[in-house]
Amino acid sequence: MHVHEFKPFANWRIVLLGLGFLAGFGVLGVRLYHLQVVKSGALEQRQMRQSVRRVLLPAPRGRILDGHGRLLADNQPNYCLALYLEELRRPGRWSNTVNAVDQELDQLASVLRLPRSCPRSRIESHIRQSLPLPLLAWEHLDDAALARLAESRRAFPGMDIFVQPERLYPMGRMAAHLLGNAGRSGFDQTANAEEYHYHLPGLKGRSGLEKEYDDLLRGIPGGQLIRVNAVGYRHDDWTSRQPVPGRDINLTINSEIQLSLENALAGVRGAGVVLDTRNGDILAMASAPTYDLNDLSPAPSPEFWRSLLEDPDRPLFNRAMTGCYPPGSTFKPFVALAALTQANLPPSTMFHCDGSFHLGTRVVHCAFGERHGDVDMRKAIEVSCNVYFCSLAQLMGYDAIVAVGQQIGVGRRTGLSLAGESPGLLPATAWKQERKQENWSMGDTCNIAIGQGNLLVSPLQMAVATAALANGGTVWRPRLLRGQAAGEVVSRANWPTAAVELVKAGMQDVVSGEEGTGRRARVAGIAIAAKTGTAEYRVENVPKKYGWMIAFAPAEAPRVAVVMVVEEAQTGGLTVGPRLQRVLLTIFADEIAAGGKAGAA
Amino acid sequence: MITLTRLVPEPVRRLHWIMLPAMLLLIAIGTMFIFSACSVRDEEKLKDLYVGHAGSAAAGLVIYLLLACVNYRNLLRGSWLFYLGAIVLLVAVLLVGTKTMGARRWVLGVQPSEIAKLAVILLVAWLLGRREAARQAESYLLALLVAGIPVALVLQQPDLGTALVFVPTVLAMLFVSHVSPRLFWLTILAGVMLALVVIAAIVTVETAQLSPRTETWVRQATGLTNYQQDRLANFIFPARNPHSGAWNKRQSEIAVGSGGVWGKGFRKGDQNLLGYLPQNVSCNDFIFSVLAEEAGFAGALAILGLYLLLLASVLGVAISCPDGVGKLVCVGVAVMMFGHVFVNIAMTMGVLPITGLPLPFISYGRTCLLTMMVALGFVQSVAIHGRQAAARF
Structure with missing residues (x-):
């Protein structure tokens, strides 16, 4: 009996609104389907691309032994002091973080009783170029320095020891021309090197047998994936492929x-x-x-x-x-x-x-x-x-x-x-x-x-x-x-x-x-x-x-x-x-x- | 049987048993994902935002239940006072409000623009819903004025997104009340024209080579700030500024899309974890991106379903309510809620330009949460008391 009086508020208008809502949710649903089902793979790729960095991990280099198993070329650990910047970061400007690292390095220098080998400019270039990787502030730490570091480790967050492989020739001058030498590799020239964002330095044969059998000695490098956050700091990492160590080579040399x-x-x-x-x-x-x-x-x-090159006796000449x-x-x-x-x-x-x-x-x-x-x-x-x-x-x-x-x-x-x-x-x-x-x-x-x-x-x-x-x-x-x-x-x-x-x-x-x-x-x-x-x-x-x-x-x-x-x-x-x-x-x-x-x- | 029902008080028996759980479920989900979104924050205080959300919800629930018990017809008599209070707050925010990111939105810890939305709905419902208001051009214009004052004040903050939410809400209420249909369609026509002119102006500024003076004149003529024009232009021309302005949009799309069908798991959303979704928006405006990444297509659809259920319930209450005021309160609340949900989710998926509209019940934001709960409290009151005899105002 009130129907006539309330005609303005006809229920079909409300139903129409409801249908409008339904249409709106339909649009949302379709877009959701498009993003999360149709384009999901591509967007996941984009997510990976922007947040995952590939790092080439060098494999342990093979050793060179003589006919009786005596070591002619060996690896020795080079103990480096590494700073993980993601743990030292400061909010705000980059210079805040640089300052924090700078100060920590000063303090570490006094604890280690070593002169600073990493100037402020290197901190800045490290942040620009390889932020997710550890910053190696000192290399070749000796036992004394390592001991001092172990005592005061707690006082320095974001600090760790990083071991880099280095070549050692136990016999020194012996068979120098034959063995040749292996130096730190810069950018690895292997086929798919460009797939990697960063390369951890490995060893690369530069002359002699080290160069000739580099493929064998070098092994197969592994891969590490680092997830970085939006600013570029390391979030976490995992090894995607274990490196295969290089093979030892046995020489006929006595x-x-x-x-x-x-x-x-x-x-x-x-x-x-x-x-x-x-x-x-x-x-x-x-x-x-x-x-x-x-x-x-x-x-x-x-x-x-230069002295080797300019020596009139030409020591490098085999x-x-x-x-x-x-x-x-x-x-x-x-x-x-x-x-x-x-x-x-x-x-x-x-x-x-x-x-x-x-x-x-x-x-x-x-x-x-x-x-x-x-x-x-x-x-x-x-x-x-x-x-x-x-x-x-x-x-x-x-x-x-x-x-x-x-x-x-x-x-x-x-x-x-x-x-x-x-x-x-x-x-x-x-x-x-x-x-x-x-x-x-x-x-x-x-x-x-x-x-x-x-x-x-x-x-x-x-x-x-x-x-x-x-x-x-x-x-x-x-x-x-x-x-x-x-x-x-x-x-x-x-x-x-x-x-x-x-x-x-x-x-x-x-x-x-x-x-x-x-x-x-x-x-x-x-x-x-x-x-x-x-x-x-x-x-x-x-x-x-x-x-x-x-x-x-x-x-x-x-x-x-x-x-x-x-x-x-x-x-x-x-x-x-x-x-x-x-x-x-x-x-x-x-x-x-x-x-x-x-x-x- | 009869004796059993007699034991339960009348209002409780009439309580709408879908609306309340749906709302509580959405709030619970919101609390969960605010926890997830904020767990990566550095400041300890900000990690606990979810507690604040739950606390506000508890307070809101008390108000909600109180409102449900009271007959809305009695309450709406005071809608003028509520409205005036909201206007005072809106003016206050312009004078002494806290400024964040170039806009004044807070005063005394509340966002008056949120309260104003409800105040406008209640007052317009009161003005248009009573029998004597029907088919009078004066009440139509009065309703436009009632909505226009807070819109103008909110635009001064400036907060275009919130101001725009008033428009469909009031229009829907005018549509349902059927007051002065001719004026209604005229308004719609004028609105569409205005929108077209603004868009045309932005397109012109962007594409045509205008002299600086003409460009400034056109820009000013739109009535929008440069920042707002930029955002609209960024939306119309996505290639315009692929880096700075569109960062949130792109990262939000990546978040939603990379979630896939089943999501990455609770608290495992990379985009939030790694900060690609900026931390200052991931728990409020962009909470849906976090949710969609972690809960996937399935979870996102479930959320849409819950909203649909809630909105359908509200409209159902409107249909079953015999008087115009109750119907209009429900319609206004439904359209306001739908507007928020649609604009917010469409924004996170890159369908609409970025505005600061929160996702009701899920986004962190106490004023918004309380306002939405109070709004649903009124709807609950309509559900309980609407069928009571004789709508006499």
Whole structure:
């Protein structure tokens, strides 16, 4: 009955409002569905992108060990004092936080009794560039500093010890050229490096084996995810992928022989290689002068680095494999081998030596003006008669020498797994034509026959050749890494046993004979076959000599080949002989001791 | 049976048994998510905001129940006084109010603009709801004046969002009361024209190359502050200022969207935890982002459902109430609440420009919570006493 009176407040109007509400909630529901169901994944990605930072975690670097498991390159912890800025932050301006960190550093400096190594500018740049990462305020804290820190740890919030790996070379200078060094890596250059926002510094091989086997040693870096808040401070973190530690590598190097070789080279410029003739394992390889690897780790001081670069003795230069020298008379055994195997000349081939060999206008003398008289091949090797080998070369021709030179690998890299190897030079007749527009002359052949002229070899090449001679013709690919498999054969020269035996006999006479030029390398109880060499060179028109010696032992069943070269030597026999003897004494120490006992008994 | 019902007092039996639990549930959820949103704050005092919310709710519940017991018809006789009180507070806030973020909104710890919303609803309901007011142009204009004074005062704070909430509320009440339909449609037309002109002005300023003098003139002609114009322009042209002004909008969208269907879990919302949602808005204006991120689509839908249930109940009370004053009180309260819910949630999802409207019962804000509870208290009173005989005013 009141219906008419209340007609203005018709209920359909209220229902209409209700429908309006429903429509409004419908709009909200649709938008909600769009955001939380349809676009959810994309928005979650955006959320991740703005708040998650990826950090590359370097893996522990593999160690380098010698043939007996002795550590040559190791890792040592570098204790750093780290400040976690998210715990030191102050509200308001950034400078408030910088001030707070600055003050804490001052207080820490007095507690540690160390000078501050992190200036205010570094705090500011750290905040700008790598806020979620800890700020390393001091590095290389010693035990005393760590102890003082442990006492007052409570007083300093947001402070912790952060351990950084650092390379340590326990043997210092030993095998420096071989091992090379690993320094702190800046930005990792691995394939997906750009996916990471930050890189914690790891170690990266810079030279030598550290560089060559960096992939193996470095392992696989892990990943850490840091969640940052809207301001950029670290909120929390978790490791998304554990780093896979790098692999240790075991070298063929024998530390004792290596040390002995380096000691033998102390004080001179030169190089030496000790090779296992049975499989090509490098037992020692040294270049002198050398340097201490620890001075380069984690990074050399600029002054030290400049001194290394500017040193006229070029300590960074690896003479053992990058250095190239004329082999001098140490090439003669191979020339003899060429005569026997390529030209089929008999060992009894005789020439008369009156001290000089005339070829047109050129004269080749024997050393010290000696006249050797009538010499056969074995004797010629023992006394190193230049006249004999020039005559022999003239008789057999240059091609025979080239053939054997190629067989033993002159002019070709030995295939060592280390960058920087020099191929040397075995000049072909065409080479001279091309280079000097001159025809190959008999004089050139003669020069090569006595290891001079344009012939160049590296000590490593000479060691491989010597080993080939010792083992009857197998040219091994020298190796530094101990592997399961036997060595790798590069080539096998088909030399008749008789020919090899004759050359070996001549080389034994070099050491044991009365007139032998290698007498100074004698080792009691061990039969040694060797050849000395002296090659002339000029530095600013001052004549100088390279002293060489190649050897293998024991002569009857060779195990090692030793090659040494010394720059600015008197002669191979005089300068290198005693040095090579020291190396041989080390190599055969056990045999000598056993022999001595046997003799005593 | 009869004896059993006799044991329960009349008002309690008539209590609307959906509205009250729905409201309490929303308040409980609000308390939970204020706790979640504020748990990351540095200051200990601010971590306990949820306690304040619950405390206000307890006080509000007492007032709510008291109001429910009293017949609204008696109370509304005093709506003039209530209205005058609100106006005095609104003037006071302009004179001595606390200034935060460029606007004066607080006086004596309360936000008078919140109280004014309810005061306007009650007075307009009183003016238009009685039989004698029907179809009189004077009462229509009086209602516009009653709403216009607080709107003008709120705009002075300035608080555009709150001022705008008055508009649909009063319009809906005028629509339902059907007083002077011709004037009503004229008002609607004028309002739409005004809105179009303002938008056109902003678009012109933004796109056309105006001389500085003309631009200043156009800007002043809109009657909006530069800040308000900027916000509107940012909304119309999202690419205009992708970094500064739109930060909250973008982060809120990321929060809502990254919540996914089931959410990240209570107190596990990254956007709030990591401070991408600014801490000073995460517990009030942007509480829905926190909720949607942590409770997901499912949780957000549940909240929308609760609001819908509450609003439907209020409108149901309006329909079942025999007198105009009761109907208009319910309609006004429903539209005001809907306005807050819609604008707030639409804002957090980037559908509407950012305004400072809180989400009823859930956002932290004591005045707002109390006002909303008192408003529902009046609706509850309508539910209980509306069917009592003879509406005699």
